[in-house]
Amino acid sequence: MNGGVNGLGTVTWLSLRGSLRGGRLAGLAGFALVPAVIVGAIAITHPAAASLSSTAENLFALLTLPIVVMVIMLVLSVGQFRTEIDAETLVYLTDRSVKRATIVVGKYLGSLTAALVLVIPATILPLAVASLAGGISYPVAVPLTAASAAILAAVGYGGFFLLLGLVSRSALLIGLLYGFLWEELLPLLPGDVPRFTVIFYLRSFLSWELSSGPLSGFSKVVSLAASVATPIGLGAASVVLGAIVLGYLETAPERVTG
Amino acid sequence: MTGIVEAEGVTKRYGEVLGLNGFSATFPPGITGLVGPNGAGKSTFFRLLAGQLRCDAGKLTLLGNPAWGQGEFRRRVGYCPEGAALFDWMTGEDFVTTLLRVDGFSRAEAVERARRAIASVGLTDASRRRIQVYSKGMRQRIKLAQCIAHDPALVLLDEPLNGVDPAGRASLSALMRKLSAEGHHVIVSSHVLYEVERLTDQIVMIANGRTIAEGDLHRIRELIDERPHVIDITTPDPRGLARLLGDWDHVVSIEFRGPDHLRALTKSPDAFYAALPGLVVAESIAVLEVHSADDNLDAVFRYLSEGTR
Numbered sequence: 109m110n111g112g113v114n115g116l117g118t119v120t121w122l123s124l125r126g127s128l129r130g131g132r133l134a135g136l137a138g139f140a141l142v143p144a145v146i147v148g149a150i151a152i153t154h155p156a157a158a159s160l161s162s163t164a165e166n167l168f169a170l171l172t173l174p175i176v177v178m179v180i181m182l183v184l185s186v187g188q189f190r191t192e193i194d195a196e197t198l199v200y201l202t203d204r205s206v207k208r209a210t211i212v213v214g215k216y217l218g219s220l221t222a223a224l225v226l227v228i229p230a231t232i233l234p235l236a237v238a239s240l241a242g243g244i245s246y247p248v249a250v251p252l253t254a255a256s257a258a259i260l261a262a263v264g265y266g267g268f269f270l271l272l273g274l275v276s277r278s279a280l281l282i283g284l285l286y287g288f289l290w291e292e293l294l295p296l297l298p299g300d301v302p303r304f305t306v307i308f309y310l311r312s313f314l315s316w317e318l319s320s321g322p323l324s325g326f327s328k329v330v331s332l333a334a335s336v337a338t339p340i341g342l343g344a345a346s347v348v349l350g351a352i353v354l355g356y357l358e359t360a361p362e363r364v365t366g
Numbered sequence: 367m368t369g370i371v372e373a374e375g376v377t378k379r380y381g382e383v384l385g386l387n388g389f390s391a392t393f394p395p396g397i398t399g400l401v402g403p404n405g406a407g408k409s410t411f412f413r414l415l416a417g418q419l420r421c422d423a424g425k426l427t428l429l430g431n432p433a434w435g436q437g438e439f440r441r442r443v444g445y446c447p448e449g450a451a452l453f454d455w456m457t458g459e460d461f462v463t464t465l466l467r468v469d470g471f472s473r474a475e476a477v478e479r480a481r482r483a484i485a486s487v488g489l490t491d492a493s494r495r496r497i498q499v500y501s502k503g504m505r506q507r508i509k510l511a512q513c514i515a516h517d518p519a520l521v522l523l524d525e526p527l528n529g530v531d532p533a534g535r536a537s538l539s540a541l542m543r544k545l546s547a548e549g550h551h552v553i554v555s556s557h558v559l560y561e562v563e564r565l566t567d568q569i570v571m572i573a574n575g576r577t578i579a580e581g582d583l584h585r586i587r588e589l590i591d592e593r594p595h596v597i598d599i600t601t602p603d604p605r606g607l608a609r610l611l612g613d614w615d616h617v618v619s620i621e622f623r624g625p626d627h628l629r630a631l632t633k634s635p636d637a638f639y640a641a642l643p644g645l646v647v648a649e650s651i652a653v654l655e656v657h658s659a660d661d662n663l664d665a666v667f668r669y670l671s672e673g674t675r
Contacts, residue, residue, distance in 0.1 A: 115467075115470055117467075118464060118467040196451040197452065202416075203416045203445045204440055204468050205438050205439075205441040205470065206470070207436055358419050359418050360413045
């Protein structure tokens with residue numbers, strides 16, 4: 109038996125399937141479509157091509173990347189452990205011979221894959237709508253860079269929120285506070301403070317990759333390598349930390365009877 | 367004797383609440399019943415065995431391995447938790463197959479084992495349906511199927527008969543006996559004592575997080591022979607009867623429970639029952655009903671648990 113690979117693959121597949129189902133999938137898919145719907149609405153009311161082009165790109169920088177992607181990652185990642193601990197379904201995995209670290213990695217990969225199914229369309233569709241409605245021809249670099257930034261965001265936020273779901277019973281609330289206060293307000297502060305946010309590096313990545321347009325105007329004070337490595341590093345570090353935490357974590361609900 | 371599961375002074379706290387309080391027991395090969403009322407600590411003990419919880423004090427081993435921790439030995443253990451939570455969005459067969467895959471079985475072998483296990487719990491017809499439409503009894507069965515599908519040496523069943531209809535109870539009980547006959551070791555918990563009594567004579571009794579008795583059921587019953595037995599008597603003349611019973615050496619106390627009801631505590635129930643008819647005839651006292659609360663395992667448990675309070 110090729111236990112380790114089977115175990116990782118199965119946990120990943122289980123997590124992916126569990127993430128993409130029922131009402132949650134419908135809700136997240138609807139949320140992912142919001143930027144495209146906004147662009148479509150603007151296309152109907154203000155069909156001027158130049159305005160539509162910049163609107164679609166601005167929406168990516170202001171709505172899709174910091175809010176839509178972040179919320180999708182929060183919902184999918186936090187639930188990977190917190191929901192299962194509370195529902196007592198995690199025991200079906202932890203009482204098996206598969207290592208707990210494998211469970212963490214599998215759940216991360218599964219939720220990340222599920223998220224990308226939603227995040228990439230959320231990134232590409234508004235640009236596609238603008239392109240179709242306004243007859244705009246974006247350079248290939250624009251959707252590619254936007255999608256890459258969204259993937260980097262998913263990698264970083266996904267790992268962080270997965271870890272949050274492991275260590276806190278209030279992970280969803282803390283995640284929302286982090287997303288809407290920390291990630292939104294700190295970039296507005298002067299000096300080096302914005303460096304403590306993920307969005308700072310994602311925006312820097314956009315500026316490094318694109319030479320013109322609304323997505324190219326962000327700060328480039330950190331290198332391209334740092335812009336890419338920071339979200340990936342955050343995701344990887346969170347997963348490693350999560351594996352260590354789960355190794356020591358009691359996974360039964362707080363008070364049990366019987 | 368080395369046990370399949372050994373607990374030495376195991377303590378588990380939930381904040382200030384004690385789930386287990388110095389629980390010690392040796393679970394021998396075969397089927398062993400863990401018996402105790404709700405809140406006694408049975409599920410806490412199973413969760414410790416399943417590696418969901420960690421002991422605060424004491425030592426707990428299963429199959430020679432510390433209960434806290436992952437590893438290959440987990441492949442030799444099957445656990446059927448008490449709660450009804452399952453991956454409701456999966457079909458029964460998918461559920462069991464997936465968990466076998468997590469354990470490292472190839473797809474083909476996992477499917478074959480899953481189907482065999484599902485058949486053994488009598489759920490083949492429903493195996494392609496989503497678990498969310500399963501009845502409580504069916505959910506218990508599919509949990510049991512995932513627990514035995516990988517052919518574990520040790521099967522841990524936490525209240526497995528809860529919510530199962532009478533026919534299902536009979537078939538699941540038969541399955542447990544079959545597992546034992548095939549060489550599996552089974553630890554089964556229940557708060558319904560007669561269920562365990564029908565499965566095995568090997569009992570560990572738990573109350574308030576402590577072991578109150580362990581061993582052969584008949585030996586446990588002998589333990590309570592050292593304690594007074596309760597006999598309730600309904601008679602129109604409880605005071606007259608009490609005066610007569612008070613002369614018997616083995617009657618240690620008499621308590622009036624109502625206008626026509628008294629309770630006698632005796633150290634020798636056999637002598638009591640032998641002498642009572644003669645007394646009734648000789649003294650012409652009407653006795654409408656004699657009832658012993660000590661005829662079943664419930665009474666054994668009640669008596670023994672009193673000692674832990």
